[in-house]
Amino acid sequence: MTFDYTNAEHKLDKKIIELGKKEFLPAELVSLISNVAKIQLQAEKQAAPAMPEVSSLAPADENIQGRPLLARADFPYDHKQANELFESFSKILINLSGPIADATVLITEQIKNGDLDLEKVFAAYLEGDDSFFAKYGEETPEAPRTLNFLVQSSITPSIKVVARNIAVNLPTIEKEDVEAPTSVDLNIELSPPAARNHGHCPVCGSIPFIHELRHKQGFRYADCSFCHTEYRVRRLACAYCDQTDQSKMKFFNVEGEPGYRVEVCDGCNNYIKTIDFREMDKVSIPTLNDLESLPLDFLAVEEGYKRGTLSSWGF
Ligand SMILES: [Zn+2]
Numbered sequence: 001m002t003f004d005y006t007n008a009e010h011k012l013d014k015k016i017i018e019l020g021k022k023e024f025l026p027a028e029l030v031s032l033i034s035n036v037a038k039i040q041l042q043a044e045k046q047a048a049p050a051m052p053e054v055s056s057l058a059p060a061d062e063n064i065q066g067r068p069l070l071a072r073a074d075f076p077y078d079h080k081q082a083n084e085l086f087e088s089f090s091k092i093l094i095n096l097s098g099p100i101a102d103a104t105v106l107i108t109e110q111i112k113n114g115d116l117d118l119e120k121v122f123a124a125y126l127e128g129d130d131s132f133f134a135k136y137g138e139e140t141p142e143a144p145r146t147l148n149f150l151v152q153s154s155i156t157p158s159i160k161v162v163a164r165n166i167a168v169n170l171p172t173i174e175k176e177d178v179e180a181p182t183s184v185d186l187n188i189e190l191s192p193p194a195a196r197n198h199g200h201c202p203v204c205g206s207i208p209f210i211h212e213l214r215h216k217q218g219f220r221y222a223d224c225s226f227c228h229t230e231y232r233v234r235r236l237a238c239a240y241c242d243q244t245d246q247s248k249m250k251f252f253n254v255e256g257e258p259g260y261r262v263e264v265c266d267g268c269n270n271y272i273k274t275i276d277f278r279e280m281d282k283v284s285i286p287t288l289n290d291l292e293s294l295p296l297d298f299l300a301v302e303e304g305y306k307r308g309t310l311s312s313w314g315f
């Protein structure tokens with residue numbers, strides 16, 4: 001199955017127009033993210049990471065038990081492209097004004113004089129070593145996530161391409177292995193994959209940053225915060241602690257933000273946003289939906305819940 005870039009480009013253009021209408025989003029932020037998203041999409045076409053051998057991926061039975069196909073630290077990436085993107089994105093940030101531009105100037109200088117080794121920074125990102133980025137952020141306290149944003153934005157096109165390639169090796173899950181079908185499921189027109197029994201990503205093992213309801217039955221899909229694979233998950237289960245006790249799960253909507261809701265878990269105190277555009281004429285691009293639904297994050301935090309992941313842009 002080849003990825004349809006033309007369709008992805010159309011969707012991105014439409015989504016950028018939708019984002020531009022959100023008054024709570026600063027125009028400068030929308031313009032930055034739109035610009036980066038467009039460059040990333042073109043970069044995906046060009047990315048040439050060395051693909052892992054199929055024999056190095058987790059076997060089907062272990063994958064069904066929850067072991068990812070490939071641990072995130074083992075993801076290959078196109079080093080040349082990631083370095084070039086890092087430079088391009090740095091230039092875009094330097095052209096903005098304020099703390100983020102100042103932070104990028106410092107990062108660029110440190111790379112030039114050897115104080116910051118970009119290969120090591122990419123490795124820290126792949127290992128999910130957020131303490132490295134948190135510590136580095138102390139050097140740029142006014143814009144502490146700048147390095148993380150740059151690294152993540154630069155490496156993600158490669159990661160997505162690798163994930164898409166290896167995901168074809170995901171085993172098919174037998175329906176009887178998972179949640180019991182409801183009477184609604186019997187009317188199914190499309191045949192979506194069965195839900196996984198774990199909240200984490202079957203391809204790389206990372207946690208999702210957002211959920212989306214699909215099909216007329218409202219099947220629930222998760223979007224991976226690292227490799228951006230979309231996979232079907234159980235209807236009622238926390239993405240972060242896997243608990244299925246319904247009395248501990250709640251959700252709420254936010255006035256003025258149709259198409260989104262917040263699901264909270266009183267077991268682990270995390271929340272996750274859920275997209276539901278089934279009744280709406282809206283384009284869904286999870287990383288941009290994440291930005292579009294920022295008011296829900298403010299509300300969830302106000303209610304005392306924590307977000308299980310960083311924003312999908314690394315800040
Ligand atoms: Zn993943």
Ligand SMILES: [Zn+2]
Pocket residue numbers: 238239240241242243265266267268269270
């Ligand atoms: Zn939980």
